[in-house]
Amino acid sequence: MKKVVGVAVGLAVAVALVVFYIVDWVLVSPPIATASSTGTQTANLVLQTVAAYGSAPNPDWVSYFEQDAQGQWEHTTFFTLPAHSVINVTIYQYDGASGFRNPLWAQVRGTGDGTMGLNGKTMNAINFADAAHSFTIPDLGVSVPLQGVPATGSNPCPAGPCDTSFDHNTIKFSFTTGAPGEYRWQCFVPCAAGTFQGWGGPMQTLGYMDGEIYVR
Amino acid sequence: MIGLWNRAGPLIRRLIVIWLVVSAITSPILYFLLGPHLPPFGMSDVSGFQAFDNAVMVSIVDPVIVFLVVFFGYALVNFRHHRGSAALEDGPPLRGDGRTIALWITVTGLMVGFLAGWGSYELWPGEHGAGGGQAPNPITLAVPASASTALQVQVIGEQWAWTFRFPAYGGVETTDLELPVNQTIEFHVTSIDVIHSFWAYELGVKADAVPGTENIAFVEPLQTGGFSIRCAELCGLWHGHMSTTGHVVSNSAFQTWITGQEAQWAPATKQLDPYSPVYHEQPEYRAG
Numbered sequence: 001m002k003k004v005v006g007v008a009v010g011l012a013v014a015v016a017l018v019v020f021y022i023v024d025w026v027l028v029s030p031p032i033a034t035a036s037s038t039g040t041q042t043a044n045l046v047l048q049t050v051a052a053y054g055s056a057p058n059p060d061w062v063s064y065f066e067q068d069a070q071g072q073w074e075h076t077t078f079f080t081l082p083a084h085s086v087i088n089v090t091i092y093q094y095d096g097a098s099g100f101r102n103p104l105w106a107q108v109r110g111t112g113d114g115t116m117g118l119n120g121k122t123m124n125a126i127n128f129a130d131a132a133h134s135f136t137i138p139d140l141g142v143s144v145p146l147q148g149v150p151a152t153g154s155n156p157c158p159a160g161p162c163d164t165s166f167d168h169n170t171i172k173f174s175f176t177t178g179a180p181g182e183y184r185w186q187c188f189v190p191c192a193a194g195t196f197q198g199w200g201g202p203m204q205t206l207g208y209m210d211g212e213i214y215v216r
Numbered sequence: 217m218i219g220l221w222n223r224a225g226p227l228i229r230r231l232i233v234i235w236l237v238v239s240a241i242t243s244p245i246l247y248f249l250l251g252p253h254l255p256p257f258g259m260s261d262v263s264g265f266q267a268f269d270n271a272v273m274v275s276i277v278d279p280v281i282v283f284l285v286v287f288f289g290y291a292l293v294n295f296r297h298h299r300g301s302a303a304l305e306d307g308p309p310l311r312g313d314g315r316t317i318a319l320w321i322t323v324t325g326l327m328v329g330f331l332a333g334w335g336s337y338e339l340w341p342g343e344h345g346a347g348g349g350q351a352p353n354p355i356t357l358a359v360p361a362s363a364s365t366a367l368q369v370q371v372i373g374e375q376w377a378w379t380f381r382f383p384a385y386g387g388v389e390t391t392d393l394e395l396p397v398n399q400t401i402e403f404h405v406t407s408i409d410v411i412h413s414f415w416a417y418e419l420g421v422k423a424d425a426v427p428g429t430e431n432i433a434f435v436e437p438l439q440t441g442g443f444s445i446r447c448a449e450l451c452g453l454w455h456g457h458m459s460t461t462g463h464v465v466s467n468s469a470f471q472t473w474i475t476g477q478e479a480q481w482a483p484a485t486k487q488l489d490p491y492s493p494v495y496h497e498q499p500e501y502r503a504g
Contacts, residue, residue, distance in 0.1 A: 106483075
């Protein structure tokens, strides 16, 4: 009888741990945002990158935010985009530069004409050492470097989400989604300050410098 | 002492005959019919040798499996309990049958010894190469005769993408990989962050990508077509997505492609360091 009770208790503990793990994983996953439709086959995606998330559990991690249809900033890197559509992306970039390890990513790719708008100026690349982050969807061939704000700026944003009164760069570009599917995206700048060579923490965690795009 | 052969000689002889006959039929069938369809197929010289090795291994393993199946089937048919018959009793334990022990040790020793020798020979990085990396200075025997005319391609792993650099074409670096058919390729595999492993599956190449180290692998693609490229070393969040598809194309198609890549990547190429076997030997750029 003691054996049966022991096995039952052990089994119950194991099941509870599994359930706890799954629930915890579900609860900490960032929400999935939907890009704002602007008509047939087009949508807007508005993002910002910040030097510090500003909230628990990782207030000092670099991060992305996404603006919802009501103009509110949401902490997520999961987006739903319409298939076979032109996505007009605006990114407000508030972080300082840390630079690409691989200068290849300093070039704009996959935006149709291979250019982006940086504060209103059309460019096909930036200096690789001036990059703060990148918005890269490898499987769609899209990669856009995000120029860092100068370290000598007068009004750096201490924590996200930031408003445009703080020092920032505005990057605009468009890309075309393909067939429905799930596409991962990430930043290619080793921007995780305080981690080994900048590759840890937010570079390895969904919701900060990595995310998924659901093309429906 | 009652020996196994004295008690069960006819049974053993019958089993051996059945085993030899079935093995003699199935092993050649597996080698000749299944062998050509075994991975990693024959897209390159290296993968062709690997597919051959797999065919040999299957043919050798076949008699072992056949032996087990025959023994099991024979026992099921002949030693099963018949309704109404007396209960079967276990026989006396086997002890000290020298011929059985000698046979067992000889057969298994020959098999293991052959596989050890065969494996060592096939892994030796000679002309037929193992598809793995061969360190920065391969020993002479590991360098193909065609190495002097090889197309050098640097493979750069980073979290989480593969990029490819062609020193013979202005040092252009690309995110796609195309290779000319019937041309010896000299991969120089490295990494700029953590350890990855460059696995060009159908080419039979799997070489570790280690920061600060170049790992050389030779291969000659023999057929045009696509081949999958994956990371074979658990390397972080998107390790499972660190894959792409390479293509082996005709020489003229390759020239067209690489010329286009030089033009397409010109803005980035201007910023690349001069070609070096080790990509960014030191972490020059980091956050914080």
